[in-house]
Amino acid sequence: MTGFHVLICVVVYTSVTRLHNTYVHSENISNGKDAKQSSNYENYYAAQALDRSYASSGSVTERSMMSWWEVDLRGYFTISSITLTAATLRTRYLEMRNAFVEVMDKDVSLCSDVQSEWCGNVSSTVTAGEEFTFTCNATFPVRYVRVTRPSTTNVHLVIGHVDVQGEGAKKPYRSYYKPLKNKKVSQPFLTTSTMTAGNCGIICHQYHSCTAFSYSATIPTDENCLLTDKVMSSSDDNSWTTYPISCL
Structure with missing residues (x-):
């Protein structure tokens, strides 16, 4: 070992x-952190979902039956709320429908004993610039926030902006x-x-x-x-x- x-x-x-x-409590703890997604559509990278200047177009994945976006908070936190804002450019806001949000304590791509908590899902009807706020009741310190859009057909996942509110927590x-x-x-x-x-x-x-x-x-x-x-x-x-x- x-x-x-x-x-x-x-x-x-x-x-x-x-x-x-x-x-500081009640700050956006995802601002400036490291984001990645299942794939990149053209130059609409995962980090753009954390920058309000890109909120109209957002981050965009390639089409897939299980597209996802994730941010590493680079630390352990107690999460008070997570807000997803739909994009406004053309009809991109439709590509956030039915996405769900979960939080995890470890990197799911590296670890076999990840703890996760489901926080909620976006409705099947989304309007341009609409905000969806979720509260998470995780009983463990959170490091990762993931947004996943499952589908029976190949679809994009488009997120205009992500805001994660919380405060520092003790590690495991x-x-x-x-x-x-x-x-x-x-x-x-x-x-x-x-x-x-x-x-x-x-x-x-x-x-x-x-x-x-x-x-x-x-x-x-x-x-x-x-x-x-x-x-x-x-x-x-x-x-x-x-x-x-x-x-x-």
């Missing part, structure tokens, strides 16, 4: 020197990390010092937004533990090892 797990029992903080990110009591040697986080939101990689992992576990950390036992500085909420933000560095959260 590769990697290691951290079981939180006692929290010991070392000297925290820089903290850049905070999350176990976090699993897989080491990537000679990699260093390039965009940390917190820099501190620890005695071991395990201690660095414990600190990462305490921040709902931490999705990976880097640790070095050899650098001549007391800032040898770097926490990040970014995806693929590591750079080559022989004195560091990066530990992204992964599934076993």
Whole structure:
């Protein structure tokens, strides 16, 4: 078994020197996060559903019998509401009919033990720019929001805009990390010092937004533990090892 797990029992903080990110209740926690979809129709990418400047055209998938869109919130949250807004360009708003919304704690494409909660579905009749707001009663910390449009024929999924409201939540009591040697986080939101990689992992576990950390036992500085909420933000560095959260 590769990697290691951290079981939180006692929290010991070392000297925290820089903290850049905070999350405020009732903000759109999906803004600026990482979105993907089952396929891309022309240049209407998944990220456009998170940017209101694209709300008229939105994100668009290729035709499929099971089109989906997903956002990685890059952290763990308690969700208060999810609002989908239909596009307004031509008749694209019709391509959000019957879509349903669910939330998950892990990446369904990587993990076999994903927890999910169904939040609701869009009606079979949609008007241009119409908003559909869903509340989710998930009893677990949420990291992913997915919108799926099932159909018996090949159809697009078009979403004008997605707004996810919530606040930071504690991670599950176990976090699993897989080491990537000679990699260093390039965009940390917190820099501190620890005695071991395990201690660095414990600190990462305490921040709902931490999705990976880097640790070095050899650098001549007391800032040898770097926490990040970014995806693929590591750079080559022989004195560091990066530990992204992964599934076993």
